[in-house]
Amino acid sequence: MEVGIRGWGAYIPRFRLSAQEIAALWGYDSRLPKALGIVEKSVAEEDEDSVTMGWYAARVAMRRAGVGGDDIDAVFFGTESKPYAVKPSATIIADALGVKKRKLASDLEFACRAAGEGVRISVGLVKSGLARNALVIGSDTAQANPGDLLDFTASSGAVAFVIGSGSSSAAAIEASVTYVTDTPDFWRRDRSPYPEHAEIFTGEPAYFHHIVSAVRLLLEETGLKVGDFDYAIFHQPNGRFPLQVARSLGIPQEKVAPGLVTPYIGNTYNASALLGLAKVLEEARPGSRILVATFGSGAGSDAFSIVVRDSVLELVKKGPRVVDMVNFKVQVTYGEYSKFRGLLLRNVGG
Amino acid sequence: MKLSAPQFWRVRENQYKLVITICGDCGKKVVFKRPTCPYCGSGRVEYAESAGVGVVEEFTKVYFKRDSSEDRLPEVVGVVRLGEGVRVVGEIVSIRDSEVREGMEVEAVLRKYVSDDPYGIIYYGIKFKPV
Numbered sequence A: 001m002e003v004g005i006r007g008w009g010a011y012i013p014r015f016r017l018s019a020q021e022i023a024a025l026w027g028y029d030s031r032l033p034k035a036l037g038i039v040e041k042s043v044a045e046e047d048e049d050s051v052t053m054g055w056y057a058a059r060v061a062m063r064r065a066g067v068g069g070d071d072i073d074a075v076f077f078g079t080e081s082k083p084y085a086v087k088p089s090a091t092i093i094a095d096a097l098g099v100k101k102r103k104l105a106s107d108l109e110f111a112c113r114a115a116g117e118g119v120r121i122s123v124g125l126v127k128s129g130l131a132r133n134a135l136v137i138g139s140d141t142a143q144a145n146p147g148d149l150l151d152f153t154a155s156s157g158a159v160a161f162v163i164g165s166g167s168s169s170a171a172a173i174e175a176s177v178t179y180v181t182d183t184p185d186f187w188r189r190d191r192s193p194y195p196e197h198a199e200i201f202t203g204e205p206a207y208f209h210h211i212v213s214a215v216r217l218l219l220e221e222t223g224l225k226v227g228d229f230d231y232a233i234f235h236q237p238n239g240r241f242p243l244q245v246a247r248s249l250g251i252p253q254e255k256v257a258p259g260l261v262t263p264y265i266g267n268t269y270n271a272s273a274l275l276g277l278a279k280v281l282e283e284a285r286p287g288s289r290i291l292v293a294t295f296g297s298g299a300g301s302d303a304f305s306i307v308v309r310d311s312v313l314e315l316v317k318k319g320p321r322v323v324d325m326v327n328f329k330v331q332v333t334y335g336e337y338s339k340f341r342g343l344l345l346r347n348v349g350g
Numbered sequence B: 001m002k003l004s005a006p007q008f009w010r011v012r013e014n015q016y017k018l019v020i021t022i023c024g025d026c027g028k029k030v031v032f033k034r035p036t037c038p039y040c041g042s043g044r045v046e047y048a049e050s051a052g053v054g055v056v057e058e059f060t061k062v063y064f065k066r067d068s069s070e071d072r073l074p075e076v077v078g079v080v081r082l083g084e085g086v087r088v089v090g091e092i093v094s095i096r097d098s099e100v101r102e103g104m105e106v107e108a109v110l111r112k113y114v115s116d117d118p119y120g121i122i123y124y125g126i127k128f129k130p131v
């Protein structure tokens, strides 16, 4: 049985903070944004969080898939910025979307790759017949210690997919594999407002090792070669890492460029690579084969081989495109960014 | 300010969705799920979910409130005429104040209304953003 993406949706907040302004405010070299491959990052408003952004993306994904609340048997919410430490976000989104009560629903946490795992779990549920359709959402309002290097990239956004079976899918998920280890490259302890990271250690032993290992396993399992893929999409902690990992895998830059979103909106964490996938689905020709590799610190990577089907062309028109959301933007100052993201504390309710 | 979790829970369908009440007697439509028609008092009503798309008819800017969401002030509140013909009041988000105008096309989005800070329930509801 073929399992695939029946619908997808994205959400990118409209406001943008320029990397140059961050560099100037915190005394970084003005060449740093270019070195990080980041122009600006998306900023969610005060009344947005991973639930509200995820709701939007999921609503569009369900519309594209042509499914209603009664058709969804599972809801998975991948995030590292859930509004409640305890209390599921998946149920809030499901109720607000009118998803029926008889369903699986939970929040998944694995830094930036929880939603990637959600896709694999959903494929398993659909293949086994335990679910007809599963809704997977990746959404984050990523936190960064103000003035830290992460401040340049930590941004907000969401993406969602309806995973189901049948010939109507927009893209078939033909293979997937996951590679995980215990690697302390990036973490946030309970009650800590911002994550900590092990600087350069986040690169070679973490991001590069896990993505390259997952992709090699996928190639081994499928017998495919990197040349068989028309697009390659990797997790995008900055604008440079995905290009570097592509080079080490022997994949040309022009196959990576279409799925790059971080240079324009920052790193949306659980949405990052999958938002790149949503963008490529909106541009790719039917028959194209897409390599997707997520990455989550701690650390792990899911690699997918996805083949675009004919119906993708009709489904693109049924919702807002990623590229339109990237371009529909308004600049904010660091002051507004601080207000939007709750970095200023005002006494309220007095 | 502290809202009641059970109170919100009971009305959450009207918070999370734009439900329209359609009267089986006088035929009029009104926003929110209501047990009776506010125009003729009939209990013969049906419900439909709005597609969530509409046009701003009027708007104003709010500078003061005391509901635990003051950190968001100032904000724009508008009257939106939904595609189904009914009118609803809601906050207009994802805009610069100077961008809002009558006739602007908007769509319904889920946002945070208020929360019982710092550790209380977060109350979500419908607002409107430009299309």
Ligand SMILES: [Zn+2]
Binding pocket: B023, B024, B025, B026, B027, B028, B037, B038, B039, B040, B041, B042
């Ligand atoms: Zn009536």
